[in-house]
Amino acid sequence: MGRERLLHHATRRLLLLLPRSRGFSSSAGAAASSREPLHVCVVGSGPAGFYTADKMLKGHEEAQVDIIDRLPTPFGLVRSGVAPDHPETKIVVNQFSRVAANGRCSFYGNVTVGSDVSVSELQKIYDVVVLAYGAESDRSLGIPGEDLRGIHSAREFVWWYNGHPDMCNLAPDLQSTDSAVVLGQGNVALDVARILLRCTSELAATDIADYAFDALRGNTIRKVYLVGRRGPVQAACTAKELREILGLKNVRVCIKEADLVTSTADEEEIRNSRIQRRVYELLSKAATAHKGNISNDQKELHFVFFRRPIRFLPAEDGSTVDVVQLEKTCLKDGVAGKQVAVGTGEFEDLKCGLVLKSIGYKSLPVEGLPFDNYRGVVPNLKGRVLSSESENGTVESGLYVVGWLKRGPTGIVATNLHCAEETVCILLRFL
Ligand code: NAP
Numbered sequence: 001m002g003r004e005r006l007l008h009h010a011t012r013r014l015l016l017l018l019p020r021s022r023g024f025s026s027s028a029g030a031a032a033s034s035r036e037p038l039h040v041c042v043v044g045s046g047p048a049g050f051y052t053a054d055k056m057l058k059g060h061e062e063a064q065v066d067i068i069d070r071l072p073t074p075f076g077l078v079r080s081g082v083a084p085d086h087p088e089t090k091i092v093v094n095q096f097s098r099v100a101a102n103g104r105c106s107f108y109g110n111v112t113v114g115s116d117v118s119v120s121e122l123q124k125i126y127d128v129v130v131l132a133y134g135a136e137s138d139r140s141l142g143i144p145g146e147d148l149r150g151i152h153s154a155r156e157f158v159w160w161y162n163g164h165p166d167m168c169n170l171a172p173d174l175q176s177t178d179s180a181v182v183l184g185q186g187n188v189a190l191d192v193a194r195i196l197l198r199c200t201s202e203l204a205a206t207d208i209a210d211y212a213f214d215a216l217r218g219n220t221i222r223k224v225y226l227v228g229r230r231g232p233v234q235a236a237c238t239a240k241e242l243r244e245i246l247g248l249k250n251v252r253v254c255i256k257e258a259d260l261v262t263s264t265a266d267e268e269e270i271r272n273s274r275i276q277r278r279v280y281e282l283l284s285k286a287a288t289a290h291k292g293n294i295s296n297d298q299k300e301l302h303f304v305f306f307r308r309p310i311r312f313l314p315a316e317d318g319s320t321v322d323v324v325q326l327e328k329t330c331l332k333d334g335v336a337g338k339q340v341a342v343g344t345g346e347f348e349d350l351k352c353g354l355v356l357k358s359i360g361y362k363s364l365p366v367e368g369l370p371f372d373n374y375r376g377v378v379p380n381l382k383g384r385v386l387s388s389e390s391e392n393g394t395v396e397s398g399l400y401v402v403g404w405l406k407r408g409p410t411g412i413v414a415t416n417l418h419c420a421e422e423t424v425c426i427l428l429r430f431l
Contacts, residue, residue, distance in 0.1 A: 038063045038431070041126040043113050044133035045069040046076020047413045048403025050096040051420035052130050057102055059428050065105045066126075071165065072109040074100065076134055078413060080164040081155075083191045084206035085198060092413055114366040119399070128398050128427060131369070131378060131385070135361035135404040139376075141183070145312030146357075149173075150321040154182070154192045154358035161195055161216075163209035173320075174219035177353020181324050183309055184358035185228035186236035192356050193224045194245045197299050202249075223300045225350060229308040229329055229341040232259060232283045233266040239278035246286045251299045255287035259305040268336035306330065307348075308341055312355065324350045361409035370396070378405055383423030384430070400427050 040056050042049045045067045053065045073079060075093050082089045100107055113119060113133065122129045138153035140146065152172060159167035180196055182189045195203070200217045208216075228235055232255075235242075246253055260283065262270070270277045283303065307326040315322035326348055329341035363378075365371035372379050372389045378401045379389040385401050386393035402423040403416050411419075 036062060038128065039126045040065045040128045040130065041122050042067045042130045042132055043069075043122070044076060044131070044403070044405075045071075045074035045107060045109075046132065046134050046403065047078055047092065047096075047416040048134065048405075048420060049076065049130075049132035050074075050099055051417045052132055052402050052424060053105055054095075054099045055420050055424035056130075056427075057099065057104055059424055060431075063104060065102075066108060067100075067105065068108045068111045068113070070110070070112040070133075074107055074109070080159050080162045082162075082413070083158070083195060084161065084208035085194070085203065087206065089413060090207075119366060119368050123398055126398075128400065128431075130400040130402055130423065130427070131405055132402045133363075133366075133405060135363040135376070135409045137362040137364050138357065139360040139362050141309060141357060141359065143309060143311050145314065145321065148312050148314055148321040149319050150177075150353055151312060151355040151357065154184070154188045154356045155361055157192050157356050158188065161208050161212035163212070168209065168211065172215070172354060174215050174221060174354065176220070176320075178220055178222045179225065179350075179352040180221050180223070180354040180356065181225045181227060181350055181352045182356045182358055183227050183324075184236070184360070185226055185303075186358060186360070187238060187241045188361075189226055189356075189358035190237050190241045190245050192358060193226055193301065194248065196221055196224050197245075197248055197251050197301060199249055221299075221354065223302065225302045225304050225352070227304045227307050227309070227324075227326065227350075229306070230331060230339065231262075231266065231305050232303070233262060233269050233276055233280050234331075234339065235279050235283070235303075235305075237279060238275055239282060242279055242282050245301065246282060248301070250295060250297065251301050253286045253289070254300055254302045255283055256305075257287050259303075260284050260287055263331070263334065265331070265334045265336045265339055269339075272336060304350075306341070308343065310343075310347065313349075315353075321353065321355055322351065324352060324355060326350055361404065363405045363409070375408060377401075377408055380406055382426050383419075384426060 038060050040063050042053050042065060049067055053067055056063045056065050078090055078093055099105055138155050156167050156170055160170040182193050203213055270280055306329045308329050310325045310327045312321050313323040327343040328346040330344055331339040332342045333339055362376045370379050370387050379386040379393055380401045383400050383402055383406055385396040385399040387396060400423050402420050
């Protein structure tokens with residue numbers, strides 16, 4: 001069956017089957033007593049969507065929850081975002097499968113909100129609509145050359161090696177260069193750097209997409225540069241993930257000791273945050289550690305601090321990236337927790353044939369839905385959707401939001417549990 005017919009079929013099924021005992025004319029958000037069925041639609045089947053469904057089913061004994069997703073398969077970020085060498089993080093799908101097996105829960109794949117069905121149509125046929133469709137786009141740097149071949153967002157690369165249907169044809173060129181630059185130093189940056197550097201014999205044991213495994217097995221990349229615009233104290237990754245990449249087999253870690261010098265504000269940040277302290281300690285230790293048994297096929301991981309990308313320059317063919325031009329930075333303001341990177345006017349070139357931009361995910365707006373373009377979230381008050389971010393924003397009846405679409409692209413899978421709790425708690429209070 002062609003994709004169009006499949007979509008059409010799924011949407012028709014959704015619209016015909018879901019209202020069950022309710023008519024299309026009832027108003028969204030109408031009060032439902034504990035004995036009346038409460039029809040809930042959760043848009044998006046990632047962690048935020050499934051935790052919301054779970055909390056709804058437990059919190060309202062008559063709740064009938066339909067989870068819809070634009071993909072034919074459930075689990076969103078757990079399926080397409082979590083790295084294949086982190087199987088322990090994916091175990092949560094067992095819990096989500098138990099939620100899906102609940103007789104009051106259904107999953108409808110291949111239904112795209114915005115094109116197959118609108119938010120207002122959903123509001124007409126459900127008592128409550130909870131938006132949980134996450135962040136499926138990327139922040140951009142907005143610098144010259146960003147469209148050159150060989151430059152991808154980390155999200156695209158992650159979706160590629162995880163077999164996401166939108167990116168299975170990405171075909172990043174991993175065989176024409178020995179150097180890759182990853183821009184950003186958060187946990188996603190560490191994920192993509194680790195997948196590039198990890199021995200393929202270790203990757204073989206994971207659920208990485210077969211085509212990605214084949215491409216990585218033949219890859220020629222020997223050096224990966226992780227570039228941060230601020231210093232080691234401000235690196236956005238967490239200690240566990242940093243320890244893992246620092247301990248990769250057959251990888252030499254390179255950190256300039258001069259970058260580890262701290263200011264008074266840095267010292268205060270280290271005192272105030274256990275995570276920052278652990279990250280800084282690990283980087284300091286790695287800067288001086290020498291791994292024995294250097295072999296010919298050893299790879300290199302370079303942590304580059306105090307550098308921001310200014311432009312990308314093409315190779316002779318005019319279309320493939322060859323150089324990332326970086327500007328040296330220093331930290332301004334000197335107030336702990338608020339130090340920002342400013343350019344010093346000194347520039348340097350970093351040669352590479354692959355760039356992965358890992359500077360944050362971004363949610364996308366859907367027609368008819370209030371959206372804060374600056375923050376990339378749906379304006380909300382603890383999960384209740386507001387018509388606008390301004391003080392005059394009114395509450396949209398029966399419409400809620402959860403996950404990255406509610407609070408921005410931060411936090412681990414479990415963060416969505418607390419986020420869903422907050423949204424469902426307020427939802428049940430306002431029924
Ligand atoms: P992130 O943690 O927000 O890191 C973004 C990085 O990009 C930061 O280093 C940031 O630097 C940098 N950046 C942003 N704008 C930039 C610009 N214009 N120029 C240069 N650099 C820029 O985002 P993420 O890595 O995408 O991760 C998203 C969330 O998922 C995080 O909460 C993360 O912990 C979580 N996650 C967790 C795991 C795990 O637990 N294993 C795995 C993957 C993701 P500044 O700090 O200077 O802004």
